[in-house]
Amino acid sequence: MARVEPGSVDRVACIGAGVIGSGWVAHFLARGYRVTAWDPAPDGEARMNRLVEAAWPALEALGLAPGASRANLSFEPTLAGAVAGAAFVQESAPDRLALKVDLLAEIDAAAAPEAVIASSTSGFGMTEMQVKAARPERLVVGHPFNPPYLVPLVEVVGGEKTAQDAVDWATAFYEAAGKTAVKMSREVPGFIANRLQEALWYEALHMVAAGEATVEEIDLALTAGPGLRWAFMGPFLTFHLAGGEGGMGHMLDHWPPGSMDPAWTRLVPPKVEGALRDTIVEGCEEEAGGRSAADLIRERDRKLIAVLRALREA
Known part of the structure; x- marks a missing residue:
């Protein structure tokens, strides 16, 4: 069939x-x-x-x-x-x-x-x-x-x-x-979004452990700043919800930091030069699709205003 x-x-x-x-x-x-x-x-x-x-x-x-x-x-x-x-x-x-x-x-x-x-x-x-x-x-x-x-x-x-x-x-x-x-064009441990999220989560834990920032400061910095998802939910609350009814305690008991595959994150960046630089530049130009910087700024501001208004209503 x-x-x-x-x-x-x-x-x-x-x-x-x-x-x-x-x-x-x-x-x-x-x-x-x-x-x-x-x-x-x-x-x-x-x-x-x-x-x-x-x-x-x-x-x-x-x-x-x-x-x-x-x-x-x-x-x-x-x-x-x-x-x-x-x-x-x-x-x-x-x-x-x-x-x-x-x-x-x-x-x-x-x-x-x-x-x-x-x-x-x-x-x-x-x-x-x-x-x-x-x-x-x-x-x-x-x-x-x-x-x-x-x-x-x-x-x-x-x-x-x-x-x-x-x-x-x-x-x-x-x-x-x-x-x-x-x-995705190929397999990679943790896929795309998890690798990005995992890197940020580890850095947040390092900052709390070192006394460089509090849990509240980190969540506020993210919810008021980068990321559409993070505009309404920071990394700590996100992982809290991932624990289901048991919350963050369940999450930490069953998936403690460091227990995931170490191949999920690679915090030392590659050198951005030569072919890699060209690939990144060309990819950005392709994604822009002919829109100028002014066009992109107007589009960004319009969407940010919509997100901020939605958050105020919520």
Whole structure:
């Protein structure tokens, strides 16, 4: 059977109903999809329903797609039942490599042959996760940012055995589903946004430890300064929310600073000269798209005013 067009997908499956998995459920429901979900935890369905219910007012405020309804969600008793007939599967199990390897192989065995399967992993490469799958060519990374139902970013990249058409299809599907998809050209530990975020997080910890700045000063410096996301949520509160109901304590207990792969960050910069300098300059010119500095300043100021007004209203 041929793979359905990315913009014509009707039903998706979400495997794993934690903070990230339930966030994906809420997002897909709000975009008008029928969603089947599965989680092995005894309280998986109840937890998922609580998280979706909590997210729904924000999604209603943003505007629901035609036909969007929480009634389009069903929680299946088995993994096979959840993925049966789904054109797309989003796996969001805890980030433990052995668990991911076995679970993705199980999903691959149960899902329709034409379905594309994506993992919400925060750092593992698909090359190391697809080793037990019978059809690894349709497995991709679809890494979101928390909460997936509000933050539009999703980073898409395949492994060594992933077919390019699966990466292209997943990227197009995410875009059709209302996400901002970054299709990466190659695997890199931690992907793009996590590597940037990790570098800033480590520097914030160093500054607190050295007495150079307080937690409040660092968060204020970021929320009042750089970054669209950081305009309303600084790094400490962001990681606090990443801990789910346990908050920052859960985050620090389970993912203490320094426990992540050291390859995630590289704080010594390369020399910006020669071909690298040319690449950076040409990339900026291409992104500007013919707009002058004055044009870009006007556009920047207009958007900053809109953000500031929105924050005042909030």
